[in-house]
Structure formats: structure tokens, C-alpha cells
Amino acid sequence: MISVAQALDQIFALLTPLGSESVALRHASGRVLAADATARRDQPPFDASQMDGYALRDGDLQAGAPLKIIGEAAAGHAFGGLVGPGEAVRIFTGAPVPKGADRVVMQEDTALSGGMLTVSGNADRSRHIRKQGGDFAIGDHVPKGRVLRPADLMLLASMNIPEVPVVRRPVVAILSTGDELVMPGECPAPDQIIASNAVGLATLAESVGAIARILPLARDTVKSLEACLALAEGADLVVTSGGASVGDHDLLAQAAKQLGLDQAFYKVAMRPGKPLMAGRMRGTPMIGLPGNPVSTMVCGTIFMQPALRFLGGHAAAPAPRSLASLAAPLPENGPREHYMRAMLLPDGRVRAADRQDSSLQKVLSEADALIVRPVGDLPRSIGETVEIVKI
Numbered sequence: 001m002i003s004v005a006q007a008l009d010q011i012f013a014l015l016t017p018l019g020s021e022s023v024a025l026r027h028a029s030g031r032v033l034a035a036d037a038t039a040r041r042d043q044p045p046f047d048a049s050q051m052d053g054y055a056l057r058d059g060d061l062q063a064g065a066p067l068k069i070i071g072e073a074a075a076g077h078a079f080g081g082l083v084g085p086g087e088a089v090r091i092f093t094g095a096p097v098p099k100g101a102d103r104v105v106m107q108e109d110t111a112l113s114g115g116m117l118t119v120s121g122n123a124d125r126s127r128h129i130r131k132q133g134g135d136f137a138i139g140d141h142v143p144k145g146r147v148l149r150p151a152d153l154m155l156l157a158s159m160n161i162p163e164v165p166v167v168r169r170p171v172v173a174i175l176s177t178g179d180e181l182v183m184p185g186e187c188p189a190p191d192q193i194i195a196s197n198a199v200g201l202a203t204l205a206e207s208v209g210a211i212a213r214i215l216p217l218a219r220d221t222v223k224s225l226e227a228c229l230a231l232a233e234g235a236d237l238v239v240t241s242g243g244a245s246v247g248d249h250d251l252l253a254q255a256a257k258q259l260g261l262d263q264a265f266y267k268v269a270m271r272p273g274k275p276l277m278a279g280r281m282r283g284t285p286m287i288g289l290p291g292n293p294v295s296t297m298v299c300g301t302i303f304m305q306p307a308l309r310f311l312g313g314h315a316a317a318p319a320p321r322s323l324a325s326l327a328a329p330l331p332e333n334g335p336r337e338h339y340m341r342a343m344l345l346p347d348g349r350v351r352a353a354d355r356q357d358s359s360l361q362k363v364l365s366e367a368d369a370l371i372v373r374p375v376g377d378l379p380r381s382i383g384e385t386v387e388i389v390k391i
């Protein structure tokens with residue numbers, strides 16, 4: 001059996017990041033910029049006042065004599081004239097500083113009398129002018145590959161770039177398989193269960209920016225699987241759940257070739273998730289997840305989400321890990337990397353759930369993290385540091 005890291009590498013090898021599309025800034029949050037976005041203007045586009053006050057010449061500040069106010073400059077309303085010796089212009093924050101003026105004096109440091117302006121002797125000596133291009137200049141750019149955050153989108157707007165090329169959102173087709181399944185809301189017979197995996201997988205996919213298409217439930221026949229897989233046409237990734245194990249009715253594994261799967265691997269040294277498979281289903285990358293709901297969600301987190309992020313232009317990277325201190329001991333781990341459902345405590349420590357069976361959806365719902373146990377990890381005591389994946 002291959003390791004989790006090898007399996008993830010093999011999945012990345014099946015994928016090619018998608019092409020780009022142009023989207024309005026309002027829809028670009030979290031998307032990956034597909035080409036450099038270059039500023040079309042300087043910001044500020046002129047020397048701008050930083051304060052409400054008066055624009056005047058340096059020489060007049062030294063002299064201290066009363067100044068004649070010759071006009072007004074406000075944001076969006078420039079003063080077109082020249083500030084000469086002995087003159088000042090009433091100015092407001094954001095207004096272009098008029099020609100001839102060297103500085104802005106805050107209004108708190110001035111006095112007006114008979115229409116003449118006097119600057120107090122101990123006025124603040126800062127110029128209070130934001131230089132043209134001091135924020136960014138024509139030709140400055142936001143680089144290709146940037147994952148766009150709200151602050152980036154604000155910057156792009158300010159650069160007068162209303163839309164940007166971003167990597168397309170991957171479309172994932174999600175197929176649940178099994179004769180026992182009925183859709184949520186239906187009336188199950190006594191031997192049936194509710195198909196819960198698809199909603200979990202679809203929302204996991206959407207949380208990393210993908211578009212999820214839930215396909216109709218497939219029955220455990222080659223014909224039904226073929227018909228449902230045909231509906232995945234056009235998807236960038238097909239993700240199946242169930243039918244991955246060795247039972248007579250586990251057709252995805254048993255009839256993989258017949259269904260058109262060119263398998264890259266089958267079975268991974270992990271727990272839960274051992275019967276994982278991946279390959280190309282009639283040319284489309286495919287990940288086959290085990291049907292147990294917790295196995296599905298753990299593999300969705302460890303394999304599907306990184307795969308979708310990679311398709312969407314992000315780096316080929318595993319699910320992010322962090323460190324936490326143990327609030328309860330852990331037994332020795334076996335020959336498979338174990339992703340233990342665990343709770344984060346208010347003090348930041350982590351405690352594994354008592355029951356780790358891969359069918360327990362309530363335990364998964366109550367968990368905040370997966371503790372990652374390396375193959376053959378020794379018993380761990382309270383206070384030791386472990387790696388976790390937050391979920």
C-alpha cells in the first residue's frame with residue numbers, strides 16, 4: 001500500500017490547473033489571479049492634502065505675517081490658480097495641493113481675522129502632503145498567482161481595474177453509490193439508509209471554491225454506474241463514494257476497468273480511508289472514496305480539497321496542519337497513518353474522541369480537528385505535541 005503523501009502526489013499528477021476567465025472584482029475574492037494586474041494610474045494621482053487646513057509657501061511659514069486667502073481646494077474640486085508669496089488657499093483632506101504651495105498647515109494651528117490667516121508660532125512642522133504615486137505608480141502590479149483577498153481587491157479597484165483574469169472554478173461531480181441509499185427527505189425502507197455523503201462532500205468542495213454537482217444515486221450495477229458516470233460529462237473532477245472495498249457489491253473496485261477507469265492507485269496506508277482509489281475515468285480525473293461517511297469526509301479533506309485547490313490555481317499542497325498539545329494520552333499507532341477525530345478544548349489543547357469507528361457521523365460533527373498519527377507512532381502522553389488538521 002502507498003502512503004498518504006504518495007497518494008496525494010499521484011492525485012496531483014492526474015491534474016492540470018484550469019484555464020482562466022475574467023470576473024468582476026466583486027466575484028474575485030479567494031480566486032487566484034491568472035495574469036499580472038498592472039496599475040493604470042498613480043495613487044494618489046496628484047500631490048494631495050493630508051489634512052483640513054491651509055496650503056501655503058514655506059517662506060511664509062517662516063515670516064509669520066498674516067496671509068491673504070485667495071481660494072479653496074476640496075476633494076474633487078481643485079484650485080486652478082497659483083499660491084504666491086503672502087497667500088494661502090483653504091484646503092480639505094484629499095484635495096490636490098495647489099501650485100506654488102509647499103505645505104498644508106492644519107486648521108487647528110491657524111487663526112482667522114478680518115479674512116486674513118495667521119499661523120501660530122508653534123504650528124506642526126509636517127508638510128501634510130501625500131506625494132503623487134506615493135501609494136502606487138503606473139506600472140506597479142499585483143502578481144499572477146496571488147490568492148485575492150479583500151485588501152487586494154480594494155487595491156485593484158483603486159488601480160482602476162474593474163475585472164481581473166482568474167483561474168476558473170473547478171467543477172466536481174459527486175456520485176454516491178449503493179443499493180441501500182435514499183436521498184435525504186425520502187422515506188427509507190427498514191434496510192435502507194440516508195445518503196449523507198454527497199452533501200458533506202459538496203459543501204467541502206464549495207468551501208474551497210469549487211462548483212459541486214451532485215449526480216443521481218447509482219445502484220450497485222455496472223449499468224447504473226455507467227449511466228450515472230455519463231452525467232459527470234464536463235466536470236473537471238469526479239468524486240465517488242462507496243463501492244470501493246472488496247465485497248461482491250463493491251462494483252467501483254471490482255468493475256473499475258469495465259467502467260472505464262484507468263487506475264493510478266488503489267488502497268492507501270491510512271485510517272480511515274484504506275480502500276481509496278484514483279485515476280482517470282474516461283479521461284476525467286477521478287477520486288474514489290470509501291463509503292463509510294467518516295472515511296469519505298476525512299479523504300475529502302485530505303485528498304479532494306487539495307486536488308480542487310490545485311485545479312483552481314493554488315499550489316499543490318496538502319491540507320494545512322498545525323500543532324496542538326494533548327489533553328489526553330494516545331495509544332500506539334499501527335501501520336496506517338491515522339486521522340483521529342478530536343476536540344479542541346478552550347485552552348487550545350486537543351483530545352481524541354473515545355470512539356473512532358469510521359461510520360460515526362455524530363462523532364465527526366462534534367470534532368474540530370483530526371489528530372494525524374504517523375505510521376507506527378509510539379504512545380503519546382498528556383502535554384506532548386501532535387500535528388492536527390482543523391476541520
Ligand SMILES: Nc1nc2c(c(=O)[nH]1)N[C@H]1C(S)=C(S)[C@@H](COP(=O)(O)OP(=O)(O)OC[C@H]3O[C@@H](n4cnc5c(N)ncnc54)[C@H](O)[C@@H]3O)O[C@H]1N2
Nearest residue numbers: 176194195196197242243244245250274290291292293295
Ligand atoms: N473484507 C473487507 N471488508 C472491508 C474492508 C476490507 O479491507 N476488507 N475495508 C473496510 C473499510 S476500511 C471501509 S472504509 C469500507 C469501505 O467500503 P466501500 O467503499 O465499499 O463502502 P460501502 O460498502 O459502499 O459502504 C460502507 C458503509 O458506508 C455506508 N455508505 C455508503 N455510501 C454512503 C452514503 N453516500 N451516505 C451515507 N452512508 C453511506 C454504507 O451504507 C455502509 O454502511 O469497507 C470495509 N469493509
Ligand code: MOO
Nearest residue numbers: 272273274295358
Ligand atoms: O478505511 Mo475504512 O475508511 O477505515 O473505515
